[in-house]
Amino acid sequence: MAEKLAKSLVGMMGGLLSLSFGKQLIVFIISMLPILELRGGLIAASLLKLSPVESYVIALVGNAIPIPFLLLLINKILSAMEKSKFKLFNKMHSFLHKKIMKNKDSIEKYGFWGLVIFVGIPLPGTGAWTGAIIAAFLEMDRKKAFLAICLGMLMASIIMMIISFGVLSNVV
Known part of the structure; x- marks a missing residue:
């Protein structure tokens, strides 16, 4: 693909x-x-x-380049999507939330290194953008999340x- x-x-x-x-x-x-x-x-x-x-x-x-901006803004974007009057945005938020919560335990269990590995394995649906969204949903420290995402990008x-x-x- x-x-x-x-x-x-x-x-x-x-x-x-x-x-x-x-x-x-x-x-x-x-x-x-x-x-x-x-x-x-x-x-x-x-x-x-x-x-x-x-x-x-x-x-x-x-x-x-986009990752620091995503980490700073993604919570506001996700909140706006959740509260939006447009059903498409609500559905997108629900989809993302369900997908991340499904894998929450695995990522939280391994924390920093879980995010590194998630971003670092080049499969569909993984990567820096998704890693930033996961970090936001799980309320990870932004500096640690950025470092984990960068290490994952190096691996990928x-x-x-x-x-x-x-x-x-x-x-x-």
Whole structure:
């Protein structure tokens, strides 16, 4: 799924390729997006034939930039969603709350390291954005949550580098 989305976004952002830093900008933007995050950014970087080191740095920075803002604002956003007159926002809040509460015991049991592992395993539905939402719902200390999310991103980025530049580069 991430590969298809990354390919689609690279195609949609093709106009940026005319810029001298267009490939890098595409990877950066994709890495900032929820769902795709650095996983999608590294896949895009591989497809765009960027060097692994350059790709790694750009994707990691792109994925990290939204996290402090999310950690600061997510509780207000979630509260507004819960109180919203729009049923879609209420349903989204309920969905997120149920999903997180289902895994609450596991994450709380392992605390900091539970969040690191959750963010660090590159599976659908895991990642920095989801990690920030989990930290907010569980009322984790923001500084500790940010550190845990960053460590998880480092872990996920290493795994994705191996997949994107090791496996994908030989297939694509």
